[in-house]
Amino acid sequence: MSRRMSQSLLAGVVLLMLAVLWGWNSAPGCVGTSHGEQEIQPGAHVAEVRAGVASWLPVPTPETVSHTSRPKMMLTGRIISEESGDGIPGAEISIQRLGRIESIRSGVDGRFSYEPPISGEYSIVRVVSEGFQPFAPSARMPGLVVSVDEEEVVDGLVLALKSLGYCEGVVHGVDGRPVSNAKIRFLTTGRWDPSSGVPESVESNLDGQFKIPFVPDALLQAELNGTFSGIHCLCIASECPFVMDLDADAAQAELKYVEGHVLDSAGHPVAGVQVSATDAEFRRTKIMGDVAPVDDGGVDMGILLSALEMEPRQETVTDDDGSFLxxxxxxxxxxxxxxxxxxxxxxxxxxxxxxxxxxxxxGQISGRVVSELTGEAVSGFSYLIEKYWREGEFARGRIRDSLRHRGIVHDARGRFEISNLPAGVYRLRILADGFQRSVRSTVKVAAGERTQLTISLTAGHLLQGIVTDLETGQPLAGARISEHEPRHQGLWADAVDEVSSLGTPGVVETAADGSFRLTVTEDALWASSSGYRSWVVREPASWSGPLRIALSPLRKDAAPGVEFGGVGIVWASEQTSVGGVQRLTISGVLDGSPAERGGLAAGDAMLAVDGAAAEWEEASSVGARIRGEVGTPVRLRLWRSSSRQEYEVVLTRARLMESD
Structure with missing residues (x-):
């Protein structure tokens, strides 16, 4: 073969290869790559962001390029503000499957969508948005678990975020004067995971002032040009605003870690278990004038309960090999x-x-949640499980946190499973939108065994009403009607409260004429509006007619609070036996209340409310029957132990303020 023929043949081969390559990259179902880009295979998923909405779009394949196809599986939902019910745009949503985490963002109205690549169980492990507390910010919350089957569209998921609380402070230099440009650093993120969107630091302004997110149990230190302050804790005893003094003798904090493993009874590593650490100094007491451990041979649970109620805590979760840091x-x-x-x-x-x-x-608990009326599965619900501590009692304070576990489940068949439960007796609460709360008071869990349950939920009660201004009588548009109480607890209590993580909240806003409709499932209902005191209705499901609520305008310097319609009875913690039947006992009455004007006194026992006996009932149940619309009567029959006589009184309900 001549040299010229060889060159011509080689050129033809090159042209043929180029033609084939050009045809492949332009063919239906194929994606070309440019220099430095990773090739994407047909059938894979890519993230596309438009106006803040992230969706997972399938790369075309030869089978799908010729026509428009619908996704086989989809998760859709909305991120909202717990306070207003409005959608939160741009929230970052982290979705986990088999250890892999993908992130998407909510759209302008708070809505989001995600197309799972395969069927199975997915978890929304975190939701973060500026100005809001993160969803599932710590190891304590497992996130929202969603089971997705083939060709299933899971919609209507709602997660509510609480507004982030802030604490203000000032940095003083070594001369005691405010200093600017000092950095206030988060040494730890306390009860929240470091990935919860906590900033590394903030900086003081010209007046030495700063504003910092209130992250419960976080440790802070201020620094300016190599001069440091002491360490400050955002814990239960913290006051805001606070002062951070730079000290020439203070050193940069040297923080350490504790490493270890969690093992089961057979010595095998256990993954996904929450581990806590608290300062041991809080579990010590003075004995004979000296500070010593409570009990070197064990744990004094009485002291431990009190210590853990206030002690700052660090938390983590074990890895796949049971290790923790x-x-x-x-x-x-x-x-x-x-x-x-x-x-x-x-x-x-x-x-x-x-x-x-x-x-x-x-052991573990598993089962199904179904509708009592239809027998059909309830696909979305939250649970709260709490272990009885001793002799049928629940622990208090921080130890109670350890023995309470929450979760949110979305499963088309209503299935759930709660694993790694120490043997004992538990109380299980199930809450689903549109249904009344279900409580199983004595669920027994045995070591190495599975307790199987079927839980039937009763439909909720549809409540209608109208909200007006107390002074003008005009309807209030945009007032918030919610099954979650408006918070006045303080920064620390609000920051550790995880109500917003319990599932879909019952929240509506009043229309232009002040009217509202809401299916109530909880024990109480709150009405609130900016510039007004809130109003609470206990046992709202007991109301048969329209509910009329008049909110009191807040005057200048007036304290916010929660009002209700009632008579002003304060119940004692102990009940009184009358004729062998336990009765609620009055411990006092509010000053100027209908109860005081009617002559009710401490020590009186309640026998009946509007002719219905009050026997063996809790204060919340009897109190709900006594409360009602302002200006309406309630007839009470009581027993006075001092005269050993019954008496009856008719009181007119008045507007009263709830006490803390």
Whole structure:
């Protein structure tokens, strides 16, 4: 073959290859790549963001390019403000499947959509938006678990975020004067995970002032040109605003970690278990004038309950191999324990390694949630499970946090499973939108066994009403009607409260004529509007007719609060036996209330309300029957122990303020 023929043949081959390549890249179902880009295979998913909405779009394949196809599976929902009910645009939503996390963002109205690549169980593990507390910010909350089957569209998911609380402060220099440009750094993120959107630092202004997100139990330190302050904790005892003083003798915080493993009773590593650490100093007491451990041979639970109620806590979750890394921690001794089993506690120094915590043999609860009326599965619900502590009682304070577990489930068949539960007796509450709350008071869990349940939910009660201004009588448009109480608890309590993580909230706003319609499922209903005191209705499902609510305008310097229609009775914690039947006992009456004017006194026992006996009832139940619309009568029959006589009185309900 001649040299010229060889060159011609080679050129033809090159042209043929180029033609083939050009045809492949332009053919239906194929995606070409440019220099530096990763090739995307047909059938894969890519993220496309338009106007803040992230959706997962399938790359065309030869089978789909010729016609428009609908996604086989889809998750859709909305991120809203718990206070206003408005959609939150641009919220970052993290979705996890088999350890892999993908992130999308909500659109301008708070709506989001996600197309799962395969069927199975997905978890919305975190939602973050500026100005709001994150959803599932810590290891305590497992997130929203959604089961998606083939060709299933899961819609109507709603997650409510609370507004973020802020704490103000000022930085003083070594001369005691305010200083600008000082950096206030988060040394730790306390009860929230570091990935919850907490800023690394903020800076003081010209007046030395700063404003910082209130992250519960976080540790802060201020610094300016190598001069540091002491360490400040945003804990339950914190006051806002606060002062951070730079000190020439203060050093940069040197924080350490505690490393270890959680093992089951057979010595195998346990993944996904929450581990907590608290300062051991809070579990000490003075004995004979000296500070000593409460009990070197074990844990004094009485002292521990009080300590954990106030003590700042660091938390983490074990990895797949059962390992954990908790901190950063100050130089000190810490009580480290599996959160759901405080008796697994070990006291170690910050920086300790290879700490071994052992779980007792555990069981699990699984089952289905169905409609009592139709027998059909309830696909979306939240649960709260709480372990009885001792002798049928629940623990209090922070130890109660450890023995309470919450979760949100969306499963087309209504299935749920709660694993790694220490053996014992539990109370399980199920809450679903449009249904009354279900409570199983005695659910027994045995080690190594599965407790199977079927829970039937009763439909909720449709309530209608109107909200007006108390002074003008004019309807209030845009007033918020909610099954969640307006919060006046303080920064720390609001920051650790996880009500917003419990599922779809019952929230509506009044129309232009002040009217509203809401299916009530909870024990109370609140009406609120900016510039007014809130109003509460207890046991709203007991109302048969339209509900008329008049809100009191807030005067200048008047304290906000919650009002109700009632007679002003304060109940005692102990009941009185009258004729062998336990009756609620009055411990006092509010000054100037209908109860005081009617002559009710401390020690009187309640026998009946409007002719219906009040026997063996809780205060909340009897109180709900006594409360009602302002200006309406209620007839009470009581027993006075001092004269050993019954008496009856008719009182007119008045507008009263709820006490803390």
């Amino acid at each position: 908790i901190g950063p921690l100050e130089e000190d001794e810490y009580d480290v324990f599996v959160s759901k089993d405080p008796e697994s506690m070990k006291t170690v120094k910050a920086g300790a390694r290879d700490v071994r915590l052992r779980l007792p043999p555990a």
